[in-house]
Amino acid sequence: MPDTTADRPELRQAVDVLAGRFPGAVLSSAVEKEELAIRLRKEDLAAVLSFLKDELGFNALDDIIVLDNIRSSGDGGKRFTVLYQIYQFPGFVRLRLAVDVGENEALDSAVPVYRSADWAEREAFDMFGVRFEGHPGLRRIYMPDEFEGHPLRKDFPLGGRDGGA
Amino acid sequence: MALREIDLNMGPQHPSTHGVLRLKLAVDNEVVLRVVPVIGYLHRGMEKLWENLTYTQVVPLTDRLDYIAALSNNLGYVLAVEKLAGIEVPRRARYIRIVLAELQRLASHLAGLGFMANDIGAMSVLLYGFEAREGVLDIFEEYCGARLTVHGIRIGGVPHDLDGALVARIRMVIDGIPKRLAEIRTLLDENRIWKGRTVGVGVIGAGDAVDYGLTGPSLRASGVPWDIRKDIPYSSYDEFDFDVPLGRNGDVYDRYFIRLEEITQSIRIVRQALDGLPAGEISAKVPRVLKVPPGEVFHTIEAPKGVLGFYVKSNGTDKPERVKMKSPSFINLQSLEHMCKGNLFSDVVGILGSLDIVLGEIDK
Amino acid sequence: MTESLEKAPFLLARADTFITWAQKNSLWPFGSGLACCAIEMIATAAARYDIARFGMELFRASPRQADLFIVAGTVTNKMAPVIRRLWDQMPDPKWALAMGNCAIGGGPFPTYSVLQGVDKVIPVDVYVAGCPPTPQGLIHGLMTLQEKIARSHPTREILDPDARHNR
Numbered sequence: 001m002p003d004t005t006a007d008r009p010e011l012r013q014a015v016d017v018l019a020g021r022f023p024g025a026v027l028s029s030a031v032e033k034e035e036l037a038i039r040l041r042k043e044d045l046a047a048v049l050s051f052l053k054d055e056l057g058f059n060a061l062d063d064i065i066v067l068d069n070i071r072s073s074g075d076g077g078k079r080f081t082v083l084y085q086i087y088q089f090p091g092f093v094r095l096r097l098a099v100d101v102g103e104n105e106a107l108d109s110a111v112p113v114y115r116s117a118d119w120a121e122r123e124a125f126d127m128f129g130v131r132f133e134g135h136p137g138l139r140r141i142y143m144p145d146e147f148e149g150h151p152l153r154k155d156f157p158l159g160g161r162d163g164g165a
Numbered sequence: 166m167a168l169r170e171i172d173l174n175m176g177p178q179h180p181s182t183h184g185v186l187r188l189k190l191a192v193d194n195e196v197v198l199r200v201v202p203v204i205g206y207l208h209r210g211m212e213k214l215w216e217n218l219t220y221t222q223v224v225p226l227t228d229r230l231d232y233i234a235a236l237s238n239n240l241g242y243v244l245a246v247e248k249l250a251g252i253e254v255p256r257r258a259r260y261i262r263i264v265l266a267e268l269q270r271l272a273s274h275l276a277g278l279g280f281m282a283n284d285i286g287a288m289s290v291l292l293y294g295f296e297a298r299e300g301v302l303d304i305f306e307e308y309c310g311a312r313l314t315v316h317g318i319r320i321g322g323v324p325h326d327l328d329g330a331l332v333a334r335i336r337m338v339i340d341g342i343p344k345r346l347a348e349i350r351t352l353l354d355e356n357r358i359w360k361g362r363t364v365g366v367g368v369i370g371a372g373d374a375v376d377y378g379l380t381g382p383s384l385r386a387s388g389v390p391w392d393i394r395k396d397i398p399y400s401s402y403d404e405f406d407f408d409v410p411l412g413r414n415g416d417v418y419d420r421y422f423i424r425l426e427e428i429t430q431s432i433r434i435v436r437q438a439l440d441g442l443p444a445g446e447i448s449a450k451v452p453r454v455l456k457v458p459p460g461e462v463f464h465t466i467e468a469p470k471g472v473l474g475f476y477v478k479s480n481g482t483d484k485p486e487r488v489k490m491k492s493p494s495f496i497n498l499q500s501l502e503h504m505c506k507g508n509l510f511s512d513v514v515g516i517l518g519s520l521d522i523v524l525g526e527i528d529k
Numbered sequence: 530m531t532e533s534l535e536k537a538p539f540l541l542a543r544a545d546t547f548i549t550w551a552q553k554n555s556l557w558p559f560g561s562g563l564a565c566c567a568i569e570m571i572a573t574a575a576a577r578y579d580i581a582r583f584g585m586e587l588f589r590a591s592p593r594q595a596d597l598f599i600v601a602g603t604v605t606n607k608m609a610p611v612i613r614r615l616w617d618q619m620p621d622p623k624w625a626l627a628m629g630n631c632a633i634g635g636g637p638f639p640t641y642s643v644l645q646g647v648d649k650v651i652p653v654d655v656y657v658a659g660c661p662p663t664p665q666g667l668i669h670g671l672m673t674l675q676e677k678i679a680r681s682h683p684t685r686e687i688l689d690p691d692a693r694h695n696r
Contacts, residue, residue, distance in 0.1 A: 033248060033462050060378055062465070063491035065476050085463055085476070085491070089375065089389075092396040096463060116378025116496050127212075142205035142528060143642065144607050151641050152213055160641030177611055178561060180590040185563055185608055206608045207564055210640030226637060232565035276568070295575035302572075313568060313661055525564055 014056055014095065022048060037083075037096040045099055046108035049084070053113050058086045058095060061114035064121060066128045068154045079103040080130055084110065101130060109134040127152035168193050173510065177206045181284045181514045184524030188501075188513070195509045200502040207528040215488045220246050220455050221320060223488065228314035230490065231526040234273035236265050236305075237468040238526075239318040242488075244399055245464035245475040246320055250457045257445035258322035259401040264335070264438045265308075265317055266400075267431040271342065272301040273469035274382075274424040274431075281421060281518030282353065285362050290349050297345040300338040307331060320455065322448025332439055339432045346425060353421070363418040367504040367516035370415060377500040380493050381471025382423045383520055387415030393467040404441075407434050417512075420519040456483045463491075470494050470521055490529060494522035541684045548683045552596075552622065553675040555584045559595030561615065563602025566629035569661040570601045578664040583671060592618040597674070598651070601661075603631035604644045616651040622683065624654045626670060629661050636660060 015038060019026045025044035030037055040048055052058040062085035069079060078100035087094045101107050109132040110117035121132045122141040129150040132138055140147065149156055171194075176187035185206035191199040211230070215223045227242045228235035240262060247254060254262075279294030302312040308331065309317045309324055317323065327335075353359045369379070374387040384391055392409045394402045410426035412419030457479040465474040471493025480486040497520050504516050558580075560570055574580045574588065589595040592615045604612055616625065627647050630636035633656050635645035647653065654677060657670035 032460060035463060037461075060375055062378075062463075062472070062474055063476065063489065065487070065489045067478065067487055083476070085474070089391055090396075094463070114378070115376050116499060119495060119499055140205075142208040144205070151210060156213075156641070158210070158213055158217055158640055177608065178615060180560075180588075184567070206605060206611075207603060208605055208607070208642050209603055209638045210642045211638075214638065214640055229565055229637075232568060292576050295572060296577060299572070299575075299577050312572075312663065314565060 014052070017056070018048060018051070021051060035094065035096060037098060039098045039100075042099050042101055042105070042107065045097075046110075046113070048097070049086075049110055049113045052086060052095070056088070057091065058088045058093075060089060061086050061110065061116050061120070062094075064110070064117060064124055066124045066130055066152070068128060068152070070154050078105075080128060082107060082124065082130060086114075103129070106131040106133045108132070109138075111135055126150070129153070170198065175513070177203075181517070183280060183517065183522055186522075186524055186527075188517075190510060190513065192510045195511070197505045197508055197510050197513060200505045200513065202498055202501060204498075204524070204527055207524045209529065211529045212488060212490070215485060217484065219483045220457065220485060223485070224319060225314070225316045227490075228316055229525060230492070230529065231273075231468065231470060231473075231494070231523045232313060233276050233523055234269050234469045235313060235315045236269040236317055237273075237466065237473060239316060240266055240400070241464070241466045241468065241473045241490075242475050242477075243318055243320045244466060245462055245477045246455075246457070248464050249460055249462040249477050249479055250320075250455065252321055252449050252451060254322055254400070254449055255446040256401065256443045258447045258449075260438050260442050261323045261327055261447065262318055262400050263402065263405070264327070264435055265305075265323070267434045267438070268301050268304065268335070268339075269315075270469045271339075271428050271431045271435075272298045274428050275301075277469070277518075277521040278349070278421065278424055281417075281515070281521070282349075284514045284518040285359070287353060287359065290352060293345055293349055293352075297342055300341060304331070304335055304338060307334065319448070321451035322446070324448075326447050327442070332442075335435065335439065339435055342428065342432060346428060350425065360418065362512070362515055363421060363519075364416060365414070366417045366508055366512050367519060368414060368416045369500060369504050373503060374415065374500070377503065378496040379471075379500050380496065381467070381469070381521075382427060383420055383471070383497055383500075385409065386412035386419035386423045388413055391472075393465055393472055397465070399464075399466055405434050405437050407437075417515050417519040420521075424521070454483050456481065457485075465491070468493060470523060470526065471497055490526075492526045492529065494520075494524075494526045498522050498527060541682075544684045545682050549679050549681060552683070553678040556597045556624075556671075556674075557587050557589050557595045558585055558597045558599050559592050559615070559619065560588045561598060561600050561602075561612065563600070563604065563608065564629075564631065566601035566632070566661040569664055569667065570599060570628065573664040573667050578668065580668070580671070583668075583675070585671065592616075593620065595619060596623050598623065598625040599628055600625065600632040600647045600651075600653075601628040603636060603638060604647045604650070605642050606644055607642070609644050609650050612647065613650045622686075624674060624678070625651050626655045626657060626674060627653045628657045628667060628670070629659060631660075633658060 015029050025041050027039040065083040067081040082099050084097040124130045126140040173190040177185040187203040189201040227238040230238045275294040275298045279291035282290035371387045371389050407430045459481045461478040463476045474491030476489040478487040632647045655674045659666050
C-alpha cells in the first residue's frame, strides 16, 4: 500500500525542527502503524500549533479526539489525553499530536489557529468535560444545556444516570 | 434602510433540513446576518455504545451514521480496524469493495441532488433521482439483503461473491444511469430559474474552504483538488483511472455540477473494476473472536460527503478502547454561516442542500 | 335530536362507513423524518412504491394540516418534547405510526440519550418493525392503519366527545 506517511522526510524533519525550536516541548515521538505521533507538553500547545500551521504548512485540522485514561495507569497520571490530527495539503502528510491534561485543568484553544476546531472542542467539552481557554463560546453541543455529567467518560454508565428513558 | 434584526428559528422539524437540524437565523429584513446551527437532536451515543461491543458488532452500527451512504461508513471503519490488526485483504475483495463503494457514491449523490433540487423547488428531479437510485438499491438487496443499511463490507473482506448474473445486473443498471442524468441535466443545467437561484449564491473561496476544514465535493467545487482516493489511495484505488472534477466559483451551482460529474466518474470506475475483477478469495481469515493487539490508528477514506475518518484505539481485548469518527458533515456544517452571510434567507435552504449533510453523521 | 339519532343505529353505521372511507383514503401524513427510516419513507413516496395510490402523497410540513404522524427514526431525549408538542398541535382526528425499531423501542441504541420508544410520549396506533422497514413493510403498516380506521366509530365521537379517549 503506497504512502507510508512516516517515510516522508518532511515528517522526520518536522520533529527535529519542533524539538529545536521549542526545547523541552516534545516529550516523545513514535512511528507506529506508519503514523507519526508526537507527545507534547501542555503549555506549548498553542505555540506549536501556530508554528506547524504558519511555517511548516499543516493547513488543516482533521479531528480532536479525547481519551479517558481513568482505567489505565500510565500517561503521567493525567485523566485525559487530547489528540490533534492535523494534515498538510498539498503534500498529503498527516501528524498526530498528543497532550495530557488533568480533570481540572484547561488547554489552550486551537480555534485561533484552526477554525474547524470550534465544534470539535465543544464536543470534547460536552462529552468529557475538557475545558479550552480562549474558545469563542464553549458550551455543550450534543446534549441539552441542562444535562449533568459527561457521557463519554468511562465512569458514566451507558444507559444514563437515571437508568435511561 | 435601517437595520431591523429579526430572529428566525428554523427546525428542528422542517421539511428542508435534511434531518433534525435547528438553525437559529438572525435576519435583517431578508438578508441573513448570522446562522447558528443547533445540533444534537439525533445524538444516539454511538461512540459510547461501540466501547461496549466487539469490533465485529460495531460494523452494522456504522451503517446508521451516514445512512444515505451506508457502505462507505462500513468501509471506513473496517479499513481502520484492518490496519490496526494487520489484516491483509485479498485483491478480489478489494475490487468488490470498490464496486460497492462507488455504487454507493452514485446512490448517495443521486439522493443528495434530489434533496437539493426539491428544496429549491424542482420536485421532479427528486423523483428522477430516487427512481435511478432504486436500481442501485435493488443490487444491494440482491447482494446482501438490505437496501439502505447494508452492512455489505465486513472485517477482512466482503461477505458474498459477485457471480456472473449479479455482474450482468450491475452492468445493466449502470448503463441506464447516464440517461437519467441526461434527463436531470436537461431540466436544470441551463434553466433560468435554477441558475438564478444557484449561481453566485453561497460562495466560499478556496482559502476559506480549506481553513474551515471543508472536504468532499463542496471543497472541490471551490477549486481545491483534494480527493483521498487519488492522494492517499486505499483498497487498490491507485489501480484505477478516473478524473476528479473541479469547480471554479464555489457556489451552489458548482456544488450541484460537481456531484453530477462524480456520478459519471463512479460509473467509469465500476466498469473498470468489473472488467478487471481478479480471481481469488473474497475475505481474509479472521478469527471468530477478533482480539486486536494494543495500538492506535487514524484512517480516512473519501466518502460521498467528504473525508470520513476513524480513529481506533485497541487495548488487547475483543472490544475497542475508543472509536472516534471524524465526520465530514460535522465539519462542513461549520462553514454554513460563512456561505449564508449576505444572502437572502430563502437561499439558506438551497445552500444547506448543496452542502449535502446528513444528521446521522453529525450527531453520531 | 341526539336521542333520536342514537335510536337510529342503522343511520349511524352508514355514516360511520362513509366517514371512515373518506378518512382512510385521504390520510395526509406529517412526515417527521428523524433518521434512516426517513429515507425509506421518502422512497415509499417516490415513483416506484408510490404512496399516492393510497391518497397519501401530500406530506404536510405543518402538523396543523396533517392527520397521520409518521415517526420515522430515533427519538432522542432532546427531541422528545418537540415530538410531543408537534403531536399536540395536530387537530383531531389523528393517528400515529411508529416506523422502525428505534421509534418502537429504542432500536439498537440502549444509550443515555435515546428515548426507548416513541410511545412513551405519544399514543401510537400502528407499529411497523424493521431497521429500516422496507417500503413494502411501511405500506403494509399503512394498510393496517386503514383497516383500523375502518373499524372505528367517528359518529360516536361526534355525539359523545368523551368517547374520543376510549377509541
